[in-house]
Amino acid sequence: MDLRAEKENLFYSDFDTRTVWPPDDRLPSNFHPGLILEAGKNPGLGVRSLHARDITGMGVGIAIVDQILLTGHQEYSGQLKWYEEIGIPFEQPAGLHGPAVASIALGKTVGVAPEADLYYLALNDMSLFLTCSHGYAQGIRRVLEINESLPQEHKIRVISISSGWRPDLAGYYDAQAAIEEAGQAGVFVVSVSSELDFGFCLRGLGRAPLSDPDDFGSYQPGHYWERDFFSNPEAFSGCLMVPMDSRGLASMSGTEEYLFNRVGGDSWIVPYVAGVYALSAQVDPSITPEDFWSLALETGRMIEVDRYGKNYTLGPIVDPVAIVEALQSW
Numbered sequence: 001m002d003l004r005a006e007k008e009n010l011f012y013s014d015f016d017t018r019t020v021w022p023p024d025d026r027l028p029s030n031f032h033p034g035l036i037l038e039a040g041k042n043p044g045l046g047v048r049s050l051h052a053r054d055i056t057g058m059g060v061g062i063a064i065v066d067q068i069l070l071t072g073h074q075e076y077s078g079q080l081k082w083y084e085e086i087g088i089p090f091e092q093p094a095g096l097h098g099p100a101v102a103s104i105a106l107g108k109t110v111g112v113a114p115e116a117d118l119y120y121l122a123l124n125d126m127s128l129f130l131t132c133s134h135g136y137a138q139g140i141r142r143v144l145e146i147n148e149s150l151p152q153e154h155k156i157r158v159i160s161i162s163s164g165w166r167p168d169l170a171g172y173y174d175a176q177a178a179i180e181e182a183g184q185a186g187v188f189v190v191s192v193s194s195e196l197d198f199g200f201c202l203r204g205l206g207r208a209p210l211s212d213p214d215d216f217g218s219y220q221p222g223h224y225w226e227r228d229f230f231s232n233p234e235a236f237s238g239c240l241m242v243p244m245d246s247r248g249l250a251s252m253s254g255t256e257e258y259l260f261n262r263v264g265g266d267s268w269i270v271p272y273v274a275g276v277y278a279l280s281a282q283v284d285p286s287i288t289p290e291d292f293w294s295l296a297l298e299t300g301r302m303i304e305v306d307r308y309g310k311n312y313t314l315g316p317i318v319d320p321v322a323i324v325e326a327l328q329s330w
Contacts, residue, residue: 007031010028039213044214045214060282062106068122070255075111076250082119084142104247136191140182143187164192203242204225240317300315
């Protein structure tokens with residue numbers, strides 16, 4: 001195919017390391033899939049500078065309750081301490097979701113907390129487990145059981161669930177009760193419903209594929225909600241913003257394969273926050289979800305975004321470096 005005239009479309013494309021591209025003379029001159037993927041692997045916002053200072057989440061447990069995981073992927077297989085499937089009656093292949101969220105949280109090259117411990121519970125996405133919140137409640141309680149057997153220096157501190165629940169859905173009150181039980185046990189549950197659960201409003205950020213992930217000025221409202229932001233920016237003034245779009249992720253297609261996801265969703269926000277919480281818990285093991293939230297809002301960056309010649313204030317954007325430095329000075 002000759003894709004030289006498809007620049008705009010290609011910069012909104014998803015692809016993976018198995019994608020076969022036309023020769024360079026049939027691609028737009030500034031479209032470089034390899035560079036786009038490598039930029040997308042960077043969690044951004046200075047996170048890798050923390051890794052260089054040995055702030056990697058080491059010794060902190062992150063639990064994920066999600067879909068079936070490709071357990072052998074090189075991004076997280078070395079950190080995987082526990083894998084269990086709940087309600088899955090027969091062997092099923094890994095899907096896109098599990099490898100993606102695990103790599104965002106603690107992937108070796110993709111993740112926010114690359115030396116955290118991974119405890120993973122897979123739910124059956126072919127049944128009501130992922131549409132009924134009872135399944136998530138069961139997953140949370142199973143994580144708490146596992147945590148009781150772990151030594152104090154390797155406890156699970158955060159559970160990442162890239163799904164949500166509402167009062168009108170089956171299992172809502174069971175999930176809420178399980179979250180309260182987790183809180184009493186010192187475990188933070190981060191989910192798509194965190195605003196409903198804790199009053200923690202989270203929103204995902206967009207970024208042009210070849211822009212610098214470490215530059216706060218590279219970000220803008222996430223693609224799927226940018227129209228809402230520019231029509232009523234005040235509605236999002238209390239929300240913590242984290243990277244979401246233009247991410248390089250572990251792929252379900254092989255243990256050394258990666259994918260680039262141009263337009264993300266809330267599912268990618270949750271494990272990022274869980275990773276930052278793990279970094280924080282490594283620096284200050286006494287941190288609580290409330291401490292973390294207050295600190296994240298207090299230290300978050302505000303930026304100006306131009307839209308058709310008009311400036312809009314976006315933020316606070318989570319600043320992992322500032323959070324860590326604030327904890328170190330406590």
